Structures are given as structure tokens and as C-alpha cells.
Amino acid sequence: MKKPVVVLVGRPNVGKSTLFNRLVGERLAIIDDVPGTTRDHLIAEGDWAGHDFFVVDTGGIDPGRQRTQQPLSIGSAAFIDEIRAQAEIAMEEADVILLVVDAQEGLTQADEEVAQILRERQIAGRPQPPILLVANKADSETYRLNALDFYSLGMGEPYPISAIHGTGTGDLLDAVVANFPPADTAEEQVESIKVAIVGKPNAGKSSLLNKLVGKERAIVSPIPGTTRDAIDTEITRDGQLYTLIDTAGIRKRGSVIPGVEKYSVLRAMQAIERCDVALLVIDVVSGITAQDTHIAGYINQAWKSVILVVNKWDLIEKDNQTTLEYEARIREALNFMPYVPVLFISAATGQRVNQILPMVKNVQQERLTKLPTAQLNRILVNAQDLHQSPSGTGRPFRIYYGTQVRMDPPTFLLYCNDPSLAHFTYLRFLENQIRKEYPFIGTPIHLVLKKRERTEHEQ
Numbered sequence: 001m002k003k004p005v006v007v008l009v010g011r012p013n014v015g016k017s018t019l020f021n022r023l024v025g026e027r028l029a030i031i032d033d034v035p036g037t038t039r040d041h042l043i044a045e046g047d048w049a050g051h052d053f054f055v056v057d058t059g060g061i062d063p064g065r066q067r068t069q070q071p072l073s074i075g076s077a078a079f080i081d082e083i084r085a086q087a088e089i090a091m092e093e094a095d096v097i098l099l100v101v102d103a104q105e106g107l108t109q110a111d112e113e114v115a116q117i118l119r120e121r122q123i124a125g126r127p128q129p130p131i132l133l134v135a136n137k138a139d140s141e142t143y144r145l146n147a148l149d150f151y152s153l154g155m156g157e158p159y160p161i162s163a164i165h166g167t168g169t170g171d172l173l174d175a176v177v178a179n180f181p182p183a184d185t186a187e188e189q190v191e192s193i194k195v196a197i198v199g200k201p202n203a204g205k206s207s208l209l210n211k212l213v214g215k216e217r218a219i220v221s222p223i224p225g226t227t228r229d230a231i232d233t234e235i236t237r238d239g240q241l242y243t244l245i246d247t248a249g250i251r252k253r254g255s256v257i258p259g260v261e262k263y264s265v266l267r268a269m270q271a272i273e274r275c276d277v278a279l280l281v282i283d284v285v286s287g288i289t290a291q292d293t294h295i296a297g298y299i300n301q302a303w304k305s306v307i308l309v310v311n312k313w314d315l316i317e318k319d320n321q322t323t324l325e326y327e328a329r330i331r332e333a334l335n336f337m338p339y340v341p342v343l344f345i346s347a348a349t350g351q352r353v354n355q356i357l358p359m360v361k362n363v364q365q366e367r368l369t370k371l372p373t374a375q376l377n378r379i380l381v382n383a384q385d386l387h388q389s390p391s392g393t394g395r396p397f398r399i400y401y402g403t404q405v406r407m408d409p410p411t412f413l414l415y416c417n418d419p420s421l422a423h424f425t426y427l428r429f430l431e432n433q434i435r436k437e438y439p440f441i442g443t444p445i446h447l448v449l450k451k452r453e454r455t456e457h458e459q
Helices: 016-024 063-067 077-093 109-123 141-153 169-178 205-213 262-274 290-301 322-333 353-367 373-386 424-437
Strands: 005-009 042-048 051-057 096-102 131-136 193-198 231-237 240-246 277-283 305-311 342-344 399-406 411-416 446-451
Touching: 005 016, 016 042, 016 051, 016 096, 016 131, 016 169, 042 169, 051 169, 051 262, 096 109, 096 141, 096 169, 109 141, 131 141, 131 169, 193 205, 193 262, 193 353, 205 231, 205 240, 205 277, 205 305, 205 353, 240 353, 262 290, 277 290, 277 353, 290 305, 305 322, 305 353, 322 342, 342 353, 373 399, 373 424, 424 446
Parallel strands: 005 051, 005 096, 096 131, 193 240, 193 277, 277 305, 305 342, 411 446
Antiparallel strands: 042 051, 231 240, 399 411
């Protein structure tokens, strides 16, 4: 199910970054008294009252203009254009918009401009997410009363809060989750394998989608980021239904909208959340980049299965060692997921594209495999006989019993004497021992430790 998206908009220096940090519980945004400090959109996950959601922080100033020291006055046309661009992008992506204003400074012309932009979209009849008016910096009773002045914006009742102290944020979050769209209760086709096609811009994701589908389903262009929206396409191959989720980035119309590319990251994260198997498409010409490893890291954190699809293989001069050399480089860069299969393809020529969906089906079957309890415990006993866990306390880490408690992903509950004694290297060793017996190709293994006292038999 798609996670809701909460987007913070407003003029610079009203405390959006501080509120962002409060909502996600981490100091991920730069906080400064200088207007326009947030140079990029920041995306993180938040949760409240059992609801998980994405939070997007938007900056009000063009980073290029900051670097060139060209100031923007509040009333300037350029400033209004940037606020408009920010609001338009937010409304395309958001399930809930938080319009943030400053209760201490009071109502300004810029606040009215932002509200007018939001109203214009509503008047035009375009889809409009709920908008909550947030009067930040209401650190005293006087400032909380000042929040009443913002009624004139026509955005409903303001929520007076102090993001820096947390005052009022609980009531705000209650209102946020109450405005989330209802969960899709339609029963999903369980037989369909959901496949997210992810990767950095211009890696060839749309070309790959078109080759898999067999027709021009997605717009293909040499310009990075030419697909604005995620595209779901259902196809059947050899009796198996697949739902392909393309996340090829953002369409650029005219001049580049400041910060617009950041929303491609959000779409990729949403697609990964929805999928069973992710195809991480890597451009072999440019090589593996930090952006590739970041996407791979998020796939890993989301406990999703993955296949590395190395595209544009037709553009590389090769000898009999080329494939091995490139695979070694990729595996070194992504050493935190050694279980991942690698395919070298060309979406342009179709080389090895026909191997992708059969591999997806195989990886999904691995993801849904359940190891018999007897087999798992034999692996655990042999592993502990082979190698005892190191301990700096003098107390050895000991596993008494294990069982697989779920599939999708494979999750193993291990009853032990003390979870705090388990070093992560030993857990990696245990994972490797499990994979020696059953590889779980392309799929992460989740080991969960639970303390349990020894029984008389185990002593």
C-alpha cells in the first residue's frame, strides 16, 4: 500500500525545517536563521498513531541563486515564481499539505501569495489535497493569540505550534493522519508479482519497461527524467502475471523547476514500498554511483528482494574477462547485499532482457520459501559448533532454538540467552550458514533475537 505524503510549504524562515525534524524525529534538515537555508527537498519517514508516512521539506529559495549571491526580495516576481513552483510540485505529490506561517512575525504579503497560489489551483478544479494551516513559533500565549490573524488567509483554523519545543504538534499530527486518504481495501491480485524498476535518471528504466512490455508504454528520451509519473503496467508471461512499476523520474517542461528532481526519489521510495522484487537498473557506461548505492540501501532497509540489471552492455568493449571484472566492481560497491543476482543486458537491443522476468519469478519463489524448523535448527547447531560468537563480557552468546515466523521476507526468530551479546558479524555468519543450505537468491534474511531462559533439557 502506498504511504501517504505530507509536504511542508511556506515562505522562507517560518521554521519548515524545524517542523520537518520534529515530524520525522531526526535532525535531517539544516536549520539556520538565514532565509532559504534548505537548499534541497528533504524526504524522510514519519509515523504517528499507527500511520506511516513520508514527510517532504521544501526550500523556498533557488540554490543556484544562493550560490551566485543574487538576493530575492519577498515581493519580487522571481520570489513569487519560486513559491509558485514549490507549491505546484507539492500539490502534485502531496496527500496532505502543511502551509507553515510564522506566528511571531505575523501575516505577511508572502504568506498571502502562497495562500493565493493554493486557492488558484482549487478554483481551477484540479485535484486538491487537504491543506492544514500551521502557525509555527507560537511559543507563548501572546503568539498563540496572534495565530488568529491567519484566519484571513481562508485556509481554515490555524494550528498554533512550536516546532522547536514540540508544543501543539500532537494535535497537528492527529489532524494530519485524519486527513489521509482511506486505505485501499480492494483485494489485490495475490498472483501478480509487483516489480519496481528503479535507478538513477537516464539509466534506461523506460527503455527496459518498453522492451519488457513489447510496446512504447513509456516515453523514452535521452534527457534524464522524462517520465513524470510512476507507471503501472500489467503483463503476463508464461502464465505468470507481473505488475511493472516504472519510476523513471520527472518530466521537464521548459525550464527546470527548482528541486523537482528530488520528487523522483520519493516516487522510487514509494515504488519500492509497494513492490515484491526491485529491478535496480545500473548504467554500465557511467558506472555504479552514490545514487545507485543509496537506492540499493533503501531497498535493503525495506526488506525487498532485488535484481541488479546492468544496462547498456552493448556499448562496452568486451573480452572474456569483462563480465567478471564488472561484476566484481559492482559487488564490491554493494557489498551489503552479496546475495543479489546480476544480469548484464541491453534494453536498446534486447540482449538478455528475456531472462529478467524468469529471474524475477525465481527470486519471488525464494522470497516465499519457508524452511522447516528441524532444518533451521540443524543449521544453527552446526553453525555454533563451527564457530562460537566472540564476547567481550566473558559470557558466550548462545542460541537455543529458532523458527521461521514469516515469509515475504524470510524472517527467523532465534531464542537466545541474551540478544545484547550478539555481534553483527556473528549474525552475518549465521545468515551465511543459512544461505549455504538454502540461498534465498536476491532476498534479504531478517534475523530477530529474543531472550529466553534455558530449559532443563538445554542445560
